Amino acid sequence: MKKLLKILGIVLGVAVLAIIVFVIYVNVRGTGSHEVNVPAIPNVEVTPARVERGERIASMLCKHCHLSPETGKMTGRMLKEVPQFGKIYSRNITKDPEIGIGKWSDAEIIYFIRTGINPKSGKFIPPYMPKLLHISDEDLRSVVAFLRSDMPEVQADKSEFPESEPSFLSKFLSLVAFHPYEYPKHEIPDPDTSNQLAWGKYLTLYQIECFACHSKDFKTMNVEVPEKSEGFFGGGNQMTDEDGKPITTLNITPDEETGIGKWSEEEFIKALRSGIVPNGPALRNPMMPYLTLTDAEAKAIYAYLRTVPKISNEVDRGL
Ligand code: HEC
Ligand code: HEC
Incomplete structure (x- = not known):
């Protein structure tokens, strides 16, 4: 019995030591250092x-x-x-x-x-x-x-x-989990603005990146393939406002009950530009008003968001 306890003690001791060493390693390593390979890109002409x-x-x-x-x-x-x-x-x-x-x-x-x-x-x-x-x-x-x-x-x-x-x-x-991304191998063209859905997708996922805040968690978002982010556009991401008060992002999938499935295009554009929503008090920071979005851009975002899979997730605004 005594021998068993002793062995157990040693095993536990080693485990604790391993954890301590790991914690020190993670802290010293920080967020990681990587080789820097800046590609030969010509200077940008400022026009x-x-x-x-x-x-x-x-x-x-x-x-x-x-x-x-x-x-x-x-x-x-x-x-x-x-x-x-x-x-x-x-x-x-x-x-x-x-x-x-x-x-x-x-x-x-x-x-x-x-x-x-x-x-x-x-x-x-x-x-x-x-x-x-x-x-x-x-x-x-x-x-x-x-x-x-x-x-x-x-x-x-x-x-x-x-x-x-x-x-x-x-x-x-x-x-x-997190890691740096490879520098793209090819020139990335502008979106085809005559294709409303493609343009909306570009703005929502690649340029303004609404999905980052509006999916479940920054820790599980997928920057490479945004559609693979956990809870894609289903909200529930815990953030805080400028005063440090908790605020949760909302479900903006087309789900009729818990998302924005019942919103008209007009209501959506108004919410984006001014923060005024059909079903409650105005939107708060960190959802900022997108004052400079053109009508065509806002419509394209609306059209694209109507195509993402519905998620039933009721988020309490905590108001
Ligand atoms: C969500 C917030 C956020 C947004 C949006 C953002 N940044 Fe940053 N940026 C940061 C933070 C935080 C750091 C500092 C990271 C650190 O601790 O080193 C940073 C660092 C940088 C740096 C490095 C500066 C240095 O001296 O190390 C550059 C350059 C930069 N950002 C440019 C941009 C540009 C350009 C955009 C828009 C395309 C942008 N950022 C959008 C948060 C943001
Ligand atoms: C920095 C994080 C962040 C970004 C980026 C962001 N949002 Fe939000 N959004 C929020 C938060 C937080 C709320 C909830 C605000 C509240 O409850 O007052 C919200 C609320 C909303 C609402 C209201 C939904 C409802 O049911 O009332 C809509 C619509 C919306 N966002 C659309 C968008 C779109 C479209 C984009 C990209 C153009 C975007 N958001 C980018 C954080 C963000």
């Missing part, structure tokens, strides 16, 4: 058309996380919406050469946004900074043109936040 297009994309995507209410510029802010991922700060991406990305090449910016590997540090950045795998090359070049432009939001500014402190969960998942 007024590209700047305008890039600004529009940035206003629906990048500004949400990088625009600071204090400076009015892309100097970053603390991302309170995703406390599970740690103390996360989006960074200063103004043209400032030291604090911002003034010294990054266009190719480095594009490589980072596609793969998730920071070209300067080799560090992999978990899903709190989106990776745009399927966005068209011209859309991406336009975003770069905006970042290099004379627009007031991107002018050099020295405001700085501390480095992000990813949680153990972020580090652990970066070891077992």
Whole structure:
């Protein structure tokens, strides 16, 4: 009996030690370092058309996380919406050469946004900074043109936040689940805007990425094949608003009872643009009003969302 206890003690001791070593390893490893292979992409020619297009994309995507209410510029802010991922700060991406990305090449910016590997540090950045795998090359070049432009939001500014402190969960998942993406082998063309469904799919999955927030969990979303994300558009993703109060994303599948199956196109467009919904108080942060969406874009998103599989999932808005 004594011998058995002793063996058990040793086994337990070894197990505890192994766990401690593993925890230390995960913490030291962080979110992982990777080889940096920036492809030879020519510099982006900054034209007024590209700047305008890039600004529009940035206003629906990048500004949400990088625009600071204090400076009015892309100097970053603390991302309170995703406390599970740690103390996360989006960074200063103004043209400032030291604090911002003034010294990054266009190719480095594009490589980072596609793969998730920071070209300067080799560090992999978990899903709190989106990776745009399927966005068209011209859309991406336009975003770069905006970042290099004379627009007031991107002018050099020295405001700085501390480095992000990813949680153990972020580090652990970066070891077992999250991974950088391969740089695309071919030029990715613009969507065919004469095909409403294809265009809607492009906007919803690849450009604005509504599926990321509106599927079940950031931890199980599938950036490569968004349709394979758990609970695709069925809502239930736990986030927090700008004050740190919990808020859950809603079911926007065509399910009549728990989704938006009964919404008319008009109601949908109004909700997207102004946050006003047919069945309750206005939508709150982090669902932001998409003010710059054109009618045709909003209609295309509506048309595409009507084709995704219905999911019956009643989400309580907690109001
Ligand atoms: C959901 C929030 C979010 C969105 C949307 C977002 N970012 Fe980020 N971004 C982050 C966070 C957080 C970091 C910092 C990650 C870290 O801790 O290193 C970051 C880092 C970066 C960096 C690296 C800066 C550096 O010095 O390391 C660049 C460049 C960048 N983002 C560009 C963009 C662009 C361009 C867009 C729009 C296409 C965009 N981001 C959209 C959250 C976001
Ligand atoms: C940053 C995360 C985020 C992104 C990105 C996002 N949403 Fe939302 N959305 C939310 C949250 C959170 C709510 C719930 C707000 C509330 O309860 O007040 C919501 C609510 C909605 C609603 C209301 C549904 C209802 O039943 O009232 C619709 C419709 C919607 N979003 C559509 C979209 C579309 C379309 C996109 C892409 C163009 C999108 N959302 C992008 C987080 C997001």
